[in-house]
Amino acid sequence: MSKHYDAIVIGAGLGGLGAAAKLARAGYSVRVLERHVQVGGYASTFVRGRFEFDVSLHALSGIGTAGHGGDMRDMLADLGILDRLEFRTIDPLYRTVAPGVDVTLPPGWEAATDALCTAFPAERRGIERFLGHLRALQQDVLTMTRKEGLAANPLRVISQYPRVAHAASAPLAPFLHREVQDPAARLVLAQLWGYFGLPPSQVGLLYFGLGLASYLEYGGTYPVGKSQALSNAVAGAAEAAGAEITLGCGARQILLDGGKVAGVVTDDGEPLASDLVISNASPHALCAGLLPPEAVPESFRRRVAAGPISLGSVCVYLGLARTAESLGIRDHEVWVNASTDIESHHRAQLGLGVPEAYLFTCYNVTDPGASPPGTAVAVLVSLADGKPWLALPPDEYRAAKLRVAESMLAGVEQRFPGLRDAIEELAVSTPLTNLRYTGNPDGAIYGTANTPAENPGFRLNYPGPVPGLYLVGAWTRPGGGFEPCLSSGYTAAKLIVGGAA
Ligand SMILES: Cc1cc2nc3c(=O)[nH]c(=O)nc-3n(C[C@H](O)[C@H](O)[C@H](O)COP(=O)(O)OP(=O)(O)OC[C@H]3O[C@@H](n4cnc5c(N)ncnc54)[C@H](O)[C@@H]3O)c2cc1C
Numbered sequence: 001m002s003k004h005y006d007a008i009v010i011g012a013g014l015g016g017l018g019a020a021a022k023l024a025r026a027g028y029s030v031r032v033l034e035r036h037v038q039v040g041g042y043a044s045t046f047v048r049g050r051f052e053f054d055v056s057l058h059a060l061s062g063i064g065t066a067g068h069g070g071d072m073r074d075m076l077a078d079l080g081i082l083d084r085l086e087f088r089t090i091d092p093l094y095r096t097v098a099p100g101v102d103v104t105l106p107p108g109w110e111a112a113t114d115a116l117c118t119a120f121p122a123e124r125r126g127i128e129r130f131l132g133h134l135r136a137l138q139q140d141v142l143t144m145t146r147k148e149g150l151a152a153n154p155l156r157v158i159s160q161y162p163r164v165a166h167a168a169s170a171p172l173a174p175f176l177h178r179e180v181q182d183p184a185a186r187l188v189l190a191q192l193w194g195y196f197g198l199p200p201s202q203v204g205l206l207y208f209g210l211g212l213a214s215y216l217e218y219g220g221t222y223p224v225g226k227s228q229a230l231s232n233a234v235a236g237a238a239e240a241a242g243a244e245i246t247l248g249c250g251a252r253q254i255l256l257d258g259g260k261v262a263g264v265v266t267d268d269g270e271p272l273a274s275d276l277v278i279s280n281a282s283p284h285a286l287c288a289g290l291l292p293p294e295a296v297p298e299s300f301r302r303r304v305a306a307g308p309i310s311l312g313s314v315c316v317y318l319g320l321a322r323t324a325e326s327l328g329i330r331d332h333e334v335w336v337n338a339s340t341d342i343e344s345h346h347r348a349q350l351g352l353g354v355p356e357a358y359l360f361t362c363y364n365v366t367d368p369g370a371s372p373p374g375t376a377v378a379v380l381v382s383l384a385d386g387k388p389w390l391a392l393p394p395d396e397y398r399a400a401k402l403r404v405a406e407s408m409l410a411g412v413e414q415r416f417p418g419l420r421d422a423i424e425e426l427a428v429s430t431p432l433t434n435l436r437y438t439g440n441p442d443g444a445i446y447g448t449a450n451t452p453a454e455n456p457g458f459r460l461n462y463p464g465p466v467p468g469l470y471l472v473g474a475w476t477r478p479g480g481g482f483e484p485c486l487s488s489g490y491t492a493a494k495l496i497v498g499g500a501a
Helices: 014-025 070-078 109-120 121-148 152-156 162-169 172-179 183-187 193-194 205-218 226-240 282-290 298-306 342-349 386-390 394-415 431-438 484-499
Strands: 007-010 030-034 043-048 051-054 088-092 094-099 101-105 220-223 244-247 249-258 260-266 271-273 275-280 312-320 333-337 356-363 376-384 423-429 470-472
Touching: 007 014, 007 193, 007 244, 007 249, 007 260, 014 030, 014 226, 014 484, 030 226, 043 226, 051 226, 051 376, 051 394, 070 484, 094 183, 094 193, 101 183, 109 121, 109 183, 109 205, 121 162, 121 172, 121 183, 152 162, 162 205, 172 183, 172 205, 183 193, 193 205, 220 226, 226 244, 226 484, 244 342, 249 282, 260 275, 275 282, 275 484, 282 298, 282 470, 298 342, 312 394, 312 431, 333 394, 342 356, 356 394, 376 394, 386 431, 386 484, 394 423, 394 431, 470 484
Parallel strands: 007 030, 007 275, 030 244, 094 333, 275 470
Antiparallel strands: 043 051, 088 220, 094 101, 249 260, 260 271, 312 376, 312 423, 333 356, 356 376
16 A cells, blocks of 8 residues: 555755645645755755855845845744744845946845935936836735735736736836936846846846845845755754655656546655645656656646746856955855846857856855855856757866856956965856756756746646646746745645635
C-alpha cells in the first residue's frame, strides 16, 4: 500500500514551501519532495571556502516595519516565523551609475522624489506625476485585493479599476516617456527593470509599477542568514506543523485515476498517494512528462508554449579578503550602465557578448556579519537569455562564461581599485547552472516573462490542467520574485483550504 498524504508538494522553492507551510498549519498531512539537497530553490545559499554566498537575493520586498508592513511581513507572521527572522534595511535602495550619471535613490516616496528632483530639476513635474501615479496604482490594487477577495474574476474586477486596467494592459515605456524626457532621468526611474527582466518597451506597467511602489513604500530588506535563513524558516514552519520534507528525491511523475490526481511516483520509484498535488516545478516540466502526456490538455500545452520565458542570469560570486569600507564600497546595490539606453542593455543580454549593464551588490554594507570579520561578500549579476547559453558546445561555454565574468570584473575594478587583488573565492553561474539546480527552462529566474499579457491577473492560475493539481511559483500568479512566489503558494493553499479554488 502506498503512503497516503492530504497533499504532496513537488519542489521546495518559495512557492512550494509557502503552500506546504500554510496547508500543514491548516491540519493537512503534507509531503514535500525536493530534488536538490537543500530547500529554497533560488532562495538558497552555497559555501566556498570561508564564504557563504546568496544564490539570488538582493532586496526583499514587503517587509517594512512593525507598524507599516507589507504582504511579506503579514505572511511570515501568519506562518508563525516573523520573530525568528531578522531583517536589515537597505538604504539607499540603489545607486545608478552611467556616463555622466551617479544618483542614489533612498527608500520612501518623499525622499526618493526629492533625490530625483535634485538630480534632474528640469524633470520635477514629470517625476512627481510618474511617482504619484504609481503610488495611486498601489493604493488601487490594495483596495481591490482587500475588497474583492482571492477568487475574484480578474476581468470583471479589473474593469472597475481603470488605473489598474490600464497598467495591466500597457508596457512601462509610453507612460515613462510621456512624463519624463531626459534619458538619464528615465534610466534612474526605470532602473529596477532589472528586477523584472524586461526593458521599459516590454515590461508590464503593472509589474514594474507595483514593484517600484513596494520598494518605495516598505523599503527593501535583507535577512540575516541570507535567503537560506528565510527558506529554512518557512520549511521549519511546515515541519513544525507535521509536514515531511524529503531532500535529494524529486517527483518523477504525477499519477492520475479517472482523470484526477491520485498521487506521485518519486525519483526513487516509490508511489505516494494523494488526491492533491501542488507543483512548484515549471509548467513546461508538467507538459514534458511530469504529467502523463495523454493527460495534458492541448489548450494547456498551447497556453504554456505561448508564454514567453523570462531571462536567466550570469552571476560572479566574490569572496573578498578585505572589508567593504577599505575598498570604498558604500552602497548595497550599484547598477553599472554603459549608457542611458536600457533597450540596448537588454538587447545585449539576448546574446553572448559583453554585458552593457550589470548589478554589483555587496551584502556587508547592509549586514556587516554577512562574511567573516575583515572580509566582504559580493556578487556581480547580468541578466542573460538562457537560449544561446544552452546552445553552446562545452569548450565555447567555458570561454563565454569567462568573457562575461571578466568584463564585469574589469568594470567593477575600475570603480573599486584593489577589488580584484582581494578576491579569495570566485564562482560563476550561468543560465545552465540555474537550470541544473532548479529545473527552470532556459534557467529562467522570473518564470514567464513579465509582459502586459502575462500580468499578475492573467498569468497561469493556481488550479492546474487536471482536477487536484495546483500550480505555484514564478510561472503562476502573481509572478517571479521572493514575495510573489511565497505568496503564490500561500494563496493557493488558502484557496484549497477555503474550498474557493
Ligand atoms: C541571480 C538572481 C537574483 C534574484 N534577485 C532577486 C531579488 O533580489 N529579489 C526577489 O524578490 N527575487 C529575486 N530573484 C528571483 C527569485 O529568486 C525567484 O523568482 C524565486 O525564488 C522563484 O521561486 P519559485 O517558487 O518559482 O521556485 P524555484 O526557486 O524556481 O525553485 C523550484 C524548486 O522546485 C524543485 N523542483 C523542480 N522540479 C522538481 C521535481 N520534479 N521534483 C522535485 N523538485 C523539483 C527545484 O529543485 C527547486 O528547488 C532572483 C533570482 C536570481 C536567480
